[in-house]
Amino acid sequence: MQDRVRFVVEADGGSRGNPGPAGYGAVVLDPATGETLAERAEYIGVATNNVAEYKGLIAGLKAARELSPDAVVQVRMDSKLVVEQMSGRWKIKHPDMKPLAAEAAKILPRAQVTYEWIPRERNKHADRLANEAMDAGKRGEQWEPSASSAALDTSAARALAAPPDGPPGDAAKGAAAVRAALATASGTSATAPARAEAGADTLFAEHDATAAGRIPAPAPGPAQAPSATPGWGPDMGTPATFVLLRHGETALTPQKRFSGSGGTDPELSEAGRRQASAVAEALAARGTVQTIVSSPLRRCRETAQAVADRLGLTVTVEEGLREVDFGAWEGLTFAEVRERFPDDLQAWLDSPKAAPTGGGESFTAATRRISATRDRLLAAHAGRTVLLVTHVTPVKILVRLALGAPPEALFKMELSAASLSAVAYYADGNASVRLLNDTSHLR
Numbered sequence: 001m002q003d004r005v006r007f008v009v010e011a012d013g014g015s016r017g018n019p020g021p022a023g024y025g026a027v028v029l030d031p032a033t034g035e036t037l038a039e040r041a042e043y044i045g046v047a048t049n050n051v052a053e054y055k056g057l058i059a060g061l062k063a064a065r066e067l068s069p070d071a072v073v074q075v076r077m078d079s080k081l082v083v084e085q086m087s088g089r090w091k092i093k094h095p096d097m098k099p100l101a102a103e104a105a106k107i108l109p110r111a112q113v114t115y116e117w118i119p120r121e122r123n124k125h126a127d128r129l130a131n132e133a134m135d136a137g138k139r140g141e142q143w144e145p146s147a148s149s150a151a152l153d154t155s156a157a158r159a160l161a162a163p164p165d166g167p168p169g170d171a172a173k174g175a176a177a178v179r180a181a182l183a184t185a186s187g188t189s190a191t192a193p194a195r196a197e198a199g200a201d202t203l204f205a206e207h208d209a210t211a212a213g214r215i216p217a218p219a220p221g222p223a224q225a226p227s228a229t230p231g232w233g234p235d236m237g238t239p240a241t242f243v244l245l246r247h248g249e250t251a252l253t254p255q256k257r258f259s260g261s262g263g264t265d266p267e268l269s270e271a272g273r274r275q276a277s278a279v280a281e282a283l284a285a286r287g288t289v290q291t292i293v294s295s296p297l298r299r300c301r302e303t304a305q306a307v308a309d310r311l312g313l314t315v316t317v318e319e320g321l322r323e324v325d326f327g328a329w330e331g332l333t334f335a336e337v338r339e340r341f342p343d344d345l346q347a348w349l350d351s352p353k354a355a356p357t358g359g360g361e362s363f364t365a366a367t368r369r370i371s372a373t374r375d376r377l378l379a380a381h382a383g384r385t386v387l388l389v390t391h392v393t394p395v396k397i398l399v400r401l402a403l404g405a406p407p408e409a410l411f412k413m414e415l416s417a418a419s420l421s422a423v424a425y426y427a428d429g430n431a432s433v434r435l436l437n438d439t440s441h442l443r
Helices: 049-067 080-086 097-107 124-138 173-185 270-286 298-311 334-340 342-350 363-380 392-403 407-412
Strands: 006-015 020-029 036-047 072-077 113-117 240-246 291-294 315-317 385-390 420-425 431-438
Touching: 006 049, 006 124, 020 049, 020 124, 036 049, 036 124, 049 072, 049 080, 049 097, 049 124, 072 080, 080 097, 080 113, 240 298, 240 363, 240 392, 270 298, 291 298, 298 315, 298 385, 334 342, 363 392, 385 392, 392 407, 392 420, 392 431
Parallel strands: 006 072, 072 113, 240 385, 291 315, 291 385
Antiparallel strands: 006 020, 020 036, 240 420, 420 431
């Protein structure tokens, strides 16, 4: 199945009465970006929940086939019955289900379709489409795409992995191919419209020298991002995607104070808790995070738990995601450090091998630690979307290594509290930075 387009189909159906007025919804998504490629919904009159669910599955598979008949499709539904029956693990006994299951099975070859059960809270897009269809039926109408709000806040939910314009190993090429085909069919240019860039807000990092771009990035340590030969090459399958979430604000954040792993371990402020709640809603709307891993520091664990509670997941603590230890500079502003430790600060600014006063961690040492953590997590979560809740330094190092950028690239990066970034890692060693410092969910 090399080089085939890959889609995710999410489908649902409902009946207000079971049996009663019923409708279905289905959406086709790009698995790498979360981009909506097609939506389907219909009011089907009086029917049961199961009939409506099967109708949604059929509509979603047909929509995927229309986009690309050779596509490899992962179907995700919150109906255990449909998933188990279509996977061949449960027998189909009900006479109303047999013809629907047979119809669904004929739409695409069996080898191209897999089925996965997901909790209802992760199937909100299709669920809302089904409810929009039933609402339309109640008014004596049929669902119209132009009136739909089922995609929720797509600027926040779908921006986590905006597709690049064709880097090596681009997992978004399926969506690009679909957009090109649709544009060609309509007689328009095949070039996809440029996405609106997520605006970065102006909050500074807790160690404000880094945020201001005055600190050189760490020199490459022994553990580097895996090397890869440029070029498209074969389809490497679904990448492991790290969604990188910087924790919410603490009391030290607006004061622009150094806050690493050697200080007081502050909790989230009230503003930070609101930020954590907002990012949890944005990630729930997207619905692609499968695992949550957090730095051991309190501000990250609190941010991670807010997301986990919203997504129905648990949090795993990873020591390697902790912030740099800033030694004697913990809790001080950049100006205070410059006044008290001018020579040490200058040495630190001149070389990533220099450690902060009092035995803190150098950026070179941090790069080795974070690289090793990255490799460990990639081995454990191949092909999955993992939320890493961490700090300014780990996020910047991961992004820099993914880009293969020189150390001075850190000068150009800004990371706000509760911001989202994303990096996809492929089986051939390529990495693609999909997002940096998205704060759209906070506005």
